[in-house]
Amino acid sequence: MIPIGGQPQRILLPVNVGFMALTLVLALVFNLLPWGDIAAVPDILALVLAFWCVHQPRKIGIGTAWVLGLFMDAGTGALLGQHALAYAVLAFGAIGLHRRILWFSLWQQAAHILLLLLASQLLMVAVRVAAGGSSPGFAYFAGSVIAAALWPTATFLLLLPQRRPESVDENRPI
Amino acid sequence: MDYQPPPFFSRGPAPFVRLTFFASLAVLLMVLDARFRYAEPLRQVIAGLAYPLQRAASAPVELLVSAAEFFTTQVGLKRDNDALRAKELQDAGELLMVDALRAENSQLRKLLEARERLPRKSTFAEIVYSGRDPFSRKVVIDKGSHQGVEAGEAVIDDVGVIGQVTRVFPFLAEVTLVTDKDERVPVQVVRNGLRAVVYGGGDGGTLDLSYMAANADIQADDELVTSGIDGTYPAGLPVGKVSRIQRDSARAFAKITCVPSSGTEQHKQVLVLSREAVPPPVPEAESTAKTLKPRKKPRPGAREGKP
Numbered sequence: 001m002i003p004i005g006g007q008p009q010r011i012l013l014p015v016n017v018g019f020m021a022l023t024l025v026l027a028l029v030f031n032l033l034p035w036g037d038i039a040a041v042p043d044i045l046a047l048v049l050a051f052w053c054v055h056q057p058r059k060i061g062i063g064t065a066w067v068l069g070l071f072m073d074a075g076t077g078a079l080l081g082q083h084a085l086a087y088a089v090l091a092f093g094a095i096g097l098h099r100r101i102l103w104f105s106l107w108q109q110a111a112h113i114l115l116l117l118l119a120s121q122l123l124m125v126a127v128r129v130a131a132g133g134s135s136p137g138f139a140y141f142a143g144s145v146i147a148a149a150l151w152p153t154a155t156f157l158l159l160l161p162q163r164r165p166e167s168v169d170e171n172r173p174i
Numbered sequence: 175m176d177y178q179p180p181p182f183f184s185r186g187p188a189p190f191v192r193l194t195f196f197a198s199l200a201v202l203l204m205v206l207d208a209r210f211r212y213a214e215p216l217r218q219v220i221a222g223l224a225y226p227l228q229r230a231a232s233a234p235v236e237l238l239v240s241a242a243e244f245f246t247t248q249v250g251l252k253r254d255n256d257a258l259r260a261k262e263l264q265d266a267g268e269l270l271m272v273d274a275l276r277a278e279n280s281q282l283r284k285l286l287e288a289r290e291r292l293p294r295k296s297t298f299a300e301i302v303y304s305g306r307d308p309f310s311r312k313v314v315i316d317k318g319s320h321q322g323v324e325a326g327e328a329v330i331d332d333v334g335v336i337g338q339v340t341r342v343f344p345f346l347a348e349v350t351l352v353t354d355k356d357e358r359v360p361v362q363v364v365r366n367g368l369r370a371v372v373y374g375g376g377d378g379g380t381l382d383l384s385y386m387a388a389n390a391d392i393q394a395d396d397e398l399v400t401s402g403i404d405g406t407y408p409a410g411l412p413v414g415k416v417s418r419i420q421r422d423s424a425r426a427f428a429k430i431t432c433v434p435s436s437g438t439e440q441h442k443q444v445l446v447l448s449r450e451a452v453p454p455p456v457p458e459a460e461s462t463a464k465t466l467k468p469r470k471k472p473r474p475g476a477r478e479g480k481p
Contacts, residue, residue, distance in 0.1 A: 058185065061192065073217075075221070081202075084199075089193065089197065133355065
């Protein structure tokens with residue numbers, strides 16, 4: 001891919017599906033950490049899910065997002081199907097964006113992701129308030145801002161295995 | 175001839191079709207869960223699968239907490255110890271009288287022919303973590319159906335009612351706090367015995383005493399205790415204290431706000447009170463036999479045997 005005004009783009013190695021699964025499970029574990037009453041916890045699972053949907057839309061899709069959302073629902077004691085719906089919509093949005101978003105710089109990508117995350121959170125609020133829950137306050141949405149701010153870091157970390165040299169040269173280790 | 179693209183371009187159904195499918199599945203699940211409670215078995219299965227992940231997630235945190243506890247300073251331990259000793263001494267006087275009072279109480283109740291209050295089985299539990307769900311106020315405790323905890327049981331701490339067990343998993347149980355929007359506790363005002371129902375405020379940290387007439391005899395700082403008429407909470411447990419009363423002549427009901435007396439957000443150790451009391455002694459076999467016998471149709475053989 002030729003960047004418009006940025007640095008030259010590296011050709012990446014093909015992704016390892018096991019690594020994708022590992023990162024998703026780790027993100028789920030992060031989300032299930034006992035956070036207590038901190039409202040503005042970034043939803044790392046949503047971030048990682050959006051990342052893989054943007055970068056590997058053929059390997060991961062709405063079905064995977066839905067199942068992971070179900071795990072979140074059961075793990076957090078939320079309404080069953082709430083996260084599943086939100087993550088399915090998030091994955092749909094990320095897959096819809098995947099051809100266009102990578103042409104932007106990392107922070108502009110993060111702005112796109114912020115909109116997606118906020119939309120999925122709004123959906124969850126709407127569903128829960130309709131089901132009779134109490135509204136969580138605006139601090140809840142701060143979690144999305146933090147998660148979107150982590151997008152450049154997530155991009156760096158999650159693409160590391162694909163940036164390894166294909167064949168290690170003994171004479172030039174770097 | 176149909177001009178299909180070669181199979182290696184095939185990517186299955188379009189994303190929008192998939193989204194529609196999964197979204198409607200999610201909505202169906204939500205309706206089943208929220209309105210009919212049919213989704214509980216599925217939730218149990220998924221929660222069972224997620225349980226190792228949850229343990230894995232909470233293990234490092236527990237390790238940190240226990241490490242922090244290990245390095246508690248000598249001064250802190252000494253101070254706590256002194257405070258506890260003083261409190262124990264204070265309580266001892268009253269404790270000594272409790273037995274006498276209990277005997278006297280049961281005597282008086284017998285005199286009044288009131289039903290005796292039965293002791294309830296209680297289970298000690300620790301709060302593992304507060305719920306991650308920001309739309310409700312819940313905590314998760316470390317005792318589940320394997321330890322005999324059942325849904326609907328009352329949960330208290332050392333100063334008052336915390337909430338009620340709403341969902342039970344094999345090794346964990348979910349407790350809905352009294353401050354949750356969907357939680358109600360039947361209460362009684364200590365000062366004058368007025369009965370009412372307390373609703374969770376939902377915003378954390380407050381309770382609402384709803385549907386009380388604007389001229390109801392309630393004052394600020396009135397203590398509220400459970401009335402026990404619901405059969406869930408034993409009578410007499412502190413629930414909260416009235417903090418603010420707004421009497422608006424435009425409305426039929428006063429808006430009364432209370433603060434929960436228990437540390438719904440602070441404490442770690444709680445007590446789960448079993449729903450049914452320790453079963454009362456079995457009624458005499460004779461009386462049941464007497465009521466049953468006339469209903470039984472006498473068999474022809476038996477009739478002959480009777481004089």
